[in-house]
Amino acid sequence: xxxxxANPARRRSPFWRAVISDTGIVALIYVLLYAxxxxxxxxxxxxxxxxxxxxxxxxxxxxxxxxxxxxxxxxFDLSVAGVVSLTNVLxxxxxxxxxxxxxxxxxxxxxxxxxxxxxxxxLVARLGLQTIAATLGTMIICQGLALVILDAPGGxxxxxxxxxxxxxxxxxxxxxxLFLVAAVVLWLAFRRTNTGIGLYAIxxxxxxxxxxxxAVSGVRITAxxxxxxxxxxxxxMLSAQTATGNPTAGTPFLMLTFAAVALGGTPLGGGRGSLxxxxxxxxxxxxxxxxxxxxxxxxxxxxxxxxxxxxxxxxFGNTVARLLKKxxxx
Amino acid sequence: xxxxxxxxxxxxxKIAKSYGPTVALDSVSIDLRPGEVHALLGENGAGKxxxxxxxxxVVKPDSGSMSILGSPYRPHGIVDARTQGVATAFQELSLLPxxxxxxxxxxxKMPRGMLGxxxxxxxxxxxxxxxxxxxxxxxxxxxxxxxxxxSDRQRLEIVRAFxxxxxxxxxxxxTAALADVEWLFELVRRQKSLQTAILYISHxxxxxxxLCSRATILRNGRxxxxxxxxxxxxxxxxEMMVGRSxxxxxxxxxxxxxxxxxxxxxxGLSGGILNDVSFNVRQGEIVGIAALEGQGQxxxxxxxxxxxxxxxxxxxxxGVRAQIASPGAALRFGNGLAYLPEDRKSEGILxxxxxxxNMVLPIISRVARxxxxxxxxxxxxxxxxxxxxxxxxxxxxxxIDELSGGNQQKALLARVIMTGARTLLLFDPTRGxxxxxxxxxxxxxxxxxxxxxxVLFYSSELPELVHLAHRCIVLYGGRIFAEYQGDAIDEQxxxxxxxxxxxxxxxxxxx
Numbered sequence: 001x002x003x004x005x006a007n008p009a010r011r012r013s014p015f016w017r018a019v020i021s022d023t024g025i026v027a028l029i030y031v032l033l034y035a036x037x038x039x040x041x042x043x044x045x046x047x048x049x050x051x052x053x054x055x056x057x058x059x060x061x062x063x064x065x066x067x068x069x070x071x072x073x074x075x076f077d078l079s080v081a082g083v084v085s086l087t088n089v090l091x092x093x094x095x096x097x098x099x100x101x102x103x104x105x106x107x108x109x110x111x112x113x114x115x116x117x118x119x120x121x122x123l124v125a126r127l128g129l130q131t132i133a134a135t136l137g138t139m140i141i142c143q144g145l146a147l148v149i150l151d152a153p154g155g156x157x158x159x160x161x162x163x164x165x166x167x168x169x170x171x172x173x174x175x176x177x178l179f180l181v182a183a184v185v186l187w188l189a190f191r192r193t194n195t196g197i198g199l200y201a202i203x204x205x206x207x208x209x210x211x212x213x214x215a216v217s218g219v220r221i222t223a224x225x226x227x228x229x230x231x232x233x234x235x236x237m238l239s240a241q242t243a244t245g246n247p248t249a250g251t252p253f254l255m256l257t258f259a260a261v262a263l264g265g266t267p268l269g270g271g272r273g274s275l276x277x278x279x280x281x282x283x284x285x286x287x288x289x290x291x292x293x294x295x296x297x298x299x300x301x302x303x304x305x306x307x308x309x310x311x312x313x314x315x316f317g318n319t320v321a322r323l324l325k326k327x328x329x330x
Numbered sequence: 331x332x333x334x335x336x337x338x339x340x341x342x343x344k345i346a347k348s349y350g351p352t353v354a355l356d357s358v359s360i361d362l363r364p365g366e367v368h369a370l371l372g373e374n375g376a377g378k379x380x381x382x383x384x385x386x387x388v389v390k391p392d393s394g395s396m397s398i399l400g401s402p403y404r405p406h407g408i409v410d411a412r413t414q415g416v417a418t419a420f421q422e423l424s425l426l427p428x429x430x431x432x433x434x435x436x437x438x439k440m441p442r443g444m445l446g447x448x449x450x451x452x453x454x455x456x457x458x459x460x461x462x463x464x465x466x467x468x469x470x471x472x473x474x475x476x477x478x479x480x481s482d483r484q485r486l487e488i489v490r491a492f493x494x495x496x497x498x499x500x501x502x503x504x505t506a507a508l509a510d511v512e513w514l515f516e517l518v519r520r521q522k523s524l525q526t527a528i529l530y531i532s533h534x535x536x537x538x539x540x541l542c543s544r545a546t547i548l549r550n551g552r553x554x555x556x557x558x559x560x561x562x563x564x565x566x567x568x569e570m571m572v573g574r575s576x577x578x579x580x581x582x583x584x585x586x587x588x589x590x591x592x593x594x595x596x597x598g599l600s601g602g603i604l605n606d607v608s609f610n611v612r613q614g615e616i617v618g619i620a621a622l623e624g625q626g627q628x629x630x631x632x633x634x635x636x637x638x639x640x641x642x643x644x645x646x647x648x649g650v651r652a653q654i655a656s657p658g659a660a661l662r663f664g665n666g667l668a669y670l671p672e673d674r675k676s677e678g679i680l681x682x683x684x685x686x687x688n689m690v691l692p693i694i695s696r697v698a699r700x701x702x703x704x705x706x707x708x709x710x711x712x713x714x715x716x717x718x719x720x721x722x723x724x725x726x727x728x729x730i731d732e733l734s735g736g737n738q739q740k741a742l743l744a745r746v747i748m749t750g751a752r753t754l755l756l757f758d759p760t761r762g763x764x765x766x767x768x769x770x771x772x773x774x775x776x777x778x779x780x781x782x783x784x785v786l787f788y789s790s791e792l793p794e795l796v797h798l799a800h801r802c803i804v805l806y807g808g809r810i811f812a813e814y815q816g817d818a819i820d821e822q823x824x825x826x827x828x829x830x831x832x833x834x835x836x837x838x839x840x841x
Contacts, residue, residue, distance in 0.1 A: 189445070189447055192440075192447040192448040192450075193447060193448065194438055194439055194440055194448070196448075197429065197433055197437070197440060197448065198437075198438060200426070200428055200429060201426045201428075201429060201437065203428070204426045204427055204428040204429070205426060205427070207424070208423070208424040208425060208426055209426060209437075210388070210408065211386075211388065211408060211418075211420055211424030212408075212424055212425070212426065212434070212437040212438060213408050213409045213412065213437055213438040214437060214438045215409075215438065271427075271428045272428055
């Protein structure tokens, strides 16, 4: 008996694979929305407006980028809200001025995020807690801490941070955008490390990943620590934006990060997806606010539209995926 | 047997392992010589899986010792086991569907390129070399594993184990999904000549006799003994496995034949690669489907149950034209059509629930009192059917994933029987289960048919078709290639038909 079943899945050019990927879909939505924005608001194409948009989107984009790491490994990280709040109040209560102060603040935010991520990782990977339970706990602790440090909105973020990080480099490149570029570059490198590939492996099937030799605990802890650092940077950038402290600053991030991740084409079940998509997803959600505003829609409706776009994008993505699968099965 | 330890490739001495109060391994001792293919035989639940996990470094034994070429072997993880030359092809395949063939072969360490990052090109090249070396040159290393068929995935799992196994190779049911076993046999013989010891676990005695020289039999977590296969009859081995003398293998008594009403009438059915297939299953009849991997059997079952779209043709259940949109609709239509899926790990069991909950799931509303499913009611309902499939009562309150594969399969069969459906569709109902469990499953199926139910089943094992089916339909390239009835069903004839050579007369397809 000899039966050889080959599977010559039809090859597509890299260009088309990129276009029909989940990231391609969200990029397309972004471009369409931007066109609509430019149609209603002629100065949308100006550098000022673009910089403003990037500044607005960066905190959420970084938070969503961090969340993506955990979601790909099949987990949920709620501590994003806590870390953003905590770093924001610290920035407002203990402002450090000058470039050195800004750097020290950034490192402090990263360290706080990394520490919270480490706790999350240990709770999940070593003590076997479910990701939602563990991160719910750390989120509540961080928010409690934020309230202890600053019990009502107030405080003042260092001027250097506020001005420099919302400015442009050489009058062209939004500085906040550089943080996003750095996140993307690090991500593209990370996904080509053993840990990065392991991240996708445990997201698909933890048992199989373990049997394939992936160090499951180590990968999980790395994902949470990386996510925490990105939340810390998100809190840092948010402080630069708002110039003030608010102990509940992180709360809106909780739902929006998941929305950005899902919109960016990372299924919440793990094993697939990309951090780049989540950044674009966050950008889309923020852009949508602007578009609606310029279209004369009351800001009370923003949430409704964001939800609708999210659901439509996922439905669309799933439909494309199904059609492709059918195509390949032939 | 040699007493000189250094001449042994692997020595396993008095290994024991318990999970809480459950003793998985009581005391297991096996010696393997270099270049020996050694069979490990035993019923499901005898402890084979636990032993495999211990040897692979996944689980640590409570006591006992292991050594390789005379030096102690205490792996503290699967990677450590690999570096010491021990690798395993797992029965429940351990591949990642979202990663490429190359990535799966290389895990957990990718070859590095510039900047110390994983190099796609190098990974493709080395994966390509491995695939070439193991006769799978037609695989593209860039393909995601998820699109491969089950048998291709099994090949890949096997190849991956071979690449890491310098001293001990463990093959756990490697042919469960393979249609082409010669490929594997060839690789095993080659590895043998490299002085690797191979532990071969299979329920197929024929295969074991072809490949292995000696066999160790496990029963209730103990190694009962090691025998030279040339000097042991099937009956001897079976007796050692189950601890009682072999039940005689009986063929299914003939059915009422062409007089009973048609329960399932299929006419011109197409869907997926299935092309214009027509046949009937009568009440009280057991019809077997024989086919090599990927000849449309999967599409046939999935079309009947509404999981794959029909491209034409009609299905009649008890003479009534049926348009089935989902397995739930199939259950409710007429006297009901119940389906036992192929892959129990992903399509069958609900891992977190008890065995009883898993069994009563389809009839949950009948079990509920006042809208609530009481555990006692659940067990009462499960009790009766458990006896039919010969599942021990004590397993009912265990979580189903704590059961051995064979017992899970019995529970799933009980589930389809409990639905009350009068027609059962069983896809490879005994895949990867032991001889004893097989007999229990056969008896349950025969009893179901004797009570007037109808059964359509696919099997990857020819003896099963011969023993169980009243009628056997051979699928080839999505079409019915041949059909055999009663005594005309024999292995040689079917083997010919499977690969497209009809030797028996093709009977007229019943209209």
